Structures are given as C-alpha cells and as structure tokens.
Amino acid sequence: xxxxxxxxxxxxxxxxxxxxxxxxxxxxxxxxxxxxxxxxxxxxxxxxxxxxxxxxxxxxxxxxxxxxxxxxxxxxxxxxxxxxxxxxxxxxxxxxxxxxxxxxxxxxxxxxxxxx
Amino acid sequence: xxxxxxxxxxxxxxxxxxxxxxxxxxxxxxxxxxxxxxxxxxxxxxxxxxxxxxxxxxxxxxxxxxxxxxxxxxxxxxxxxxxxxxxxxxxxxxxxxxxxxxxxxxxxxxxxx
Numbered sequence: 411x412x413x414x415x416x417x418x419x420x421x422x423x424x425x426x427x428x429x430x431x432x433x434x435x436x437x438x439x440x441x442x443x444x445x446x447x448x449x450x451x452x453x454x455x456x457x458x459x460x461x462x463x464x465x466x467x468x469x470x471x472x473x474x475x476x477x478x479x480x481x482x483x484x485x486x487x488x489x490x491x492x493x494x495x496x497x498x499x500x501x502x503x504x505x506x507x508x509x510x511x512x513x514x515x516x517x518x519x520x521x522x523x524x525x526x
Numbered sequence: 527x528x529x530x531x532x533x534x535x536x537x538x539x540x541x542x543x544x545x546x547x548x549x550x551x552x553x554x555x556x557x558x559x560x561x562x563x564x565x566x567x568x569x570x571x572x573x574x575x576x577x578x579x580x581x582x583x584x585x586x587x588x589x590x591x592x593x594x595x596x597x598x599x600x601x602x603x604x605x606x607x608x609x610x611x612x613x614x615x616x617x618x619x620x621x622x623x624x625x626x627x628x629x630x631x632x633x634x635x636x637x638x639x
Contacts, residue, residue, distance in 0.1 A: 444626045453530070453617055453630030454569075461625075500569065504626040513559070513582070514626055516569040 412437050416501055416517040423491050424525045431486040431520050433501030441503035443484040448498045496524045530631035532618050538637045544606040547634045551620030560603050561617040608638045
C-alpha cells in the first residue's frame with residue numbers, strides 16, 4: 411500500500427547527542443519529500459525539503475536529511491540536539507505523477523524528548 | 527506578516543451544535559488548506575482552495591462538514607451538526623504554490639461533548 415512510514419513513535423535522546431529520525435515511503439515514483447516540526451500547542455513548520463539533485467539537504471535549526479532512493483528513505487539528522495528540539499517531527503510527501511502534483515501526505519509522526 | 531491566523535484557538539461545544547472555525551491566510555498566498563489532526567488518524571487533508579475556489583474536497587468526512595472561502599483573506603470550516611468524533615485539532619495552512627511548502631496556523635482544538 412502507498413504510505414509514509416515513521417517507524418519510531420517516540421524517541422528520547424540526551425542533550426548534545428546526535429539524532430536520526432527515520433522515514434520511509436512506499437510509492438511507485440519518487441515523490442517530493444519534506445520534514446515538518448510541530449512544537450507543543452503550535453502548528454507545523456517546514457524544516458527542509460527534497461525535490462531533486464543533491465541527496466543531502468540542509469534545513470533550518472541545524473537539521474539535515476538524506477534521500478536514499480535504494481532504501482526509499484529520507485531520514486532526518488542533527489549532530490547535536492538541544493533541549494528546544496523537543497517536539498513532534500513529521501515526514502511528508504507530495505506525489506508528482508506526470509506533471510500533476512498532489513498534496514502533502516504526512517506520516518504519523520515521531521515525538522522527540524530531550525533529556526538534560 | 528503575522529502568519530496564518532486561526533480562531534478560536536479552543537472550542538468546546540455540545541453534540542448537535544454548529545461549529546465554525548475561521549482562518550486568515552498569509553497575504554499573497556493563493557492556496558489554502560484545511561487539515562484535521564487526531565491521535566488515531568494523524569494529519570488528514572480535508573479540503574484545499576486555489577484562488578478561493580475549492581479544488582479537492584475528497585477528504586471532507588461527510589456532508590456535515592462544509593468549507594468556504596469568500597475572499598482571498600478569509601476561510602471558514604463549518605460542522606453542522608457536530609458529533610463527539612469530530613473532536614480534533616483543525617489546522618489551516620496557506621501556500622504560494624510551491625509544492626509541499628505550507629505555512630500552518632496554530633490550530634483550533636475542538637472538543638465536542
């Protein structure tokens with residue numbers, strides 16, 4: 411079935427530690443790929459996006475993500491986590507078939523907790 | 527720009543009542559989206575508009591839900607009559623058209639009792 415999968419519902423890391431959040435997609439063609447962040451009680455904010463080209467993309471707040479076609483993955487990384495990064499992170503896709511673009515389809519999210 | 531503005535932030539209503547959620551998109555954005563977020567189903571697109579015209583309402587759960595965009599700076603999502611299963615956080619988002627780049631409001635938390 412077509413889907414966006416975030417296998418980790420909740421992750422806890424220590425402040426200063428590195429972070430990797432996983433995202434896999436299951437679609438016939440490579441969609442456009444996105445990561446959004448939702449702080450408690452807030453709306454979603456775009457962290458970064460991948461359309462084509464360089465498979466390592468840089469985003470805001472020190473985040474980066476790597477697209478791996480062979481694994482149908484778009485994992486989010488950060489070398490050193492800050493307490494303010496505690497939030498919920500959503501992977502999302504936009505399908506792009508034959509020039510017709512769809513809308514954002516979100517994964518179920520990964521909640522990140524940061525230990526002092 | 528103040529961003530996407532939604533009102534109210536919280537709404538508690540009784541089953542059977544009419545509920546109206548409001549959204550002011552970012553000026554100059556010509557796409558407007560309504561999403562619903564629940565624990566069970568995550569984030570779901572309900573409907574989106576382009577230049578005030580509804581383009582895709584396939585995500586609207588049933589006829590009790592309706593959305594309008596009378597002008598470029600205002601949209602409403604109405605539920606009539608409301609039911610407890612409509613309890614969720616409703617987000618409005620706007621976009622200038624770049625695929626996937628949406629700016630979200632802070633949401634309206636709706637509780638139907």
